[in-house]
Amino acid sequence: xxxxxxxxxxxxxxxxxxxxxxxxxxxxxxxxxxxxxxxxxxxxxxxxxxxxxxxxxxxxxxxxxxxxxxxxxxxxxxxxxxxxxxxxxxxx
Amino acid sequence: xxxxxxxxxxxxxxxxxxxxxxxxxxxxxxxxxxxxxxxxxxxxxxxxxxxxxxxxxxxxxxxxxxxxxxxxxxxxxxxxxxxxxxxxxxxxxxxxxxxxxxxxxxxxxxxxxxxxxxxxxxxxxxxxxxxxxxxxxxxxxxxxxxxxxxxxxxxxxxxxxxxxxxxxxxxxxxxxxxxxxxxxxxxxxxxx
Numbered sequence: 001x002x003x004x005x006x007x008x009x010x011x012x013x014x015x016x017x018x019x020x021x022x023x024x025x026x027x028x029x030x031x032x033x034x035x036x037x038x039x040x041x042x043x044x045x046x047x048x049x050x051x052x053x054x055x056x057x058x059x060x061x062x063x064x065x066x067x068x069x070x071x072x073x074x075x076x077x078x079x080x081x082x083x084x085x086x087x088x089x090x091x092x
Numbered sequence: 093x094x095x096x097x098x099x100x101x102x103x104x105x106x107x108x109x110x111x112x113x114x115x116x117x118x119x120x121x122x123x124x125x126x127x128x129x130x131x132x133x134x135x136x137x138x139x140x141x142x143x144x145x146x147x148x149x150x151x152x153x154x155x156x157x158x159x160x161x162x163x164x165x166x167x168x169x170x171x172x173x174x175x176x177x178x179x180x181x182x183x184x185x186x187x188x189x190x191x192x193x194x195x196x197x198x199x200x201x202x203x204x205x206x207x208x209x210x211x212x213x214x215x216x217x218x219x220x221x222x223x224x225x226x227x228x229x230x231x232x233x234x235x236x237x238x239x240x241x242x243x244x245x246x247x248x249x250x251x252x253x254x255x256x257x258x259x260x261x262x263x264x265x266x267x268x269x270x271x272x273x274x275x276x277x278x279x280x281x282x283x284x
Binding site: 022026027030055057060062065068070072073077078081084087088 | 103113128265
């Protein structure tokens with residue numbers, strides 16, 4: 001009985017909080033938005049037709065910029081922020 | 093080798109997406125946790141200051157009229173002022189909370205600059221439409237920012253502040269050099 005209670009409490013404690021989930025989802029959702037945009041407006045992905053465009057239009061492709069911004073945020077900002085959040089919430 | 097104006101807007105938009113995500117994360121976790129690592133506290137003011145600096149070459153190389161140049165110059169100055177004041181507040185060099193007012197000031201001046209320097213109507217072209225949208229968005233953002241100063245812990249105002257930057261990014265990404273808006277393009281802008 002006690003062992004079962006301990007297991008249940010441990011499960012409750014390890015379930016991510018809403019704040020953890022929300023912060024973790026921001027980057028992937030942004031990248032997903034960029035991906036959906038690329039699918040809806042494929043002509044924005046100029047590398048698919050490189051001969052038609054000049055340097056700047058090949059270098060700067062808005063849907064890819066959105067994906068890049070989401071990725072930079074997810075891999076640079078989020079890990080440290082999640083660690084601090086877990087620490088503040090008293091998680092292991 | 094100079095990038096087209098719409099490409100410059102897209103690059104700024106990417107910066108605003110990143111800034112909006114950081115501010116949204118700060119709104120979710122709260123200011124105390126966000127500032128546990130000091131470099132994160134400097135992120136938003138630093139990016140705002142940097143974008144203000146980048147606005148100067150935009151003013152010099154991408155403006156075709158005096159009023160357009162003045163508008164970009166006003167954005168550059170107020171963005172740098174707001175960024176610098178926020179950096180000073182985070183660092184502790186500036187003590188008075190009145191320095192927080194530099195952010196709504198920057199937004200109000202930027203909003204006015206958008207609306208004043210766009211001399212065409214809403215449906216003249218996509219660019220004109222976006223100028224009007226941006227101007228009014230910045231005015232609404234000014235009110236949200238004032239609310240954020242009065243109630244710094246309010247999740248509504250903090251989220252609203254972050255969403256404003258994400259919306260600005262969407263508007264900037266929509267920009268094209270010449271394009272119709274809802275099927276309208278003035279003959280003066282190249283439409284039929």
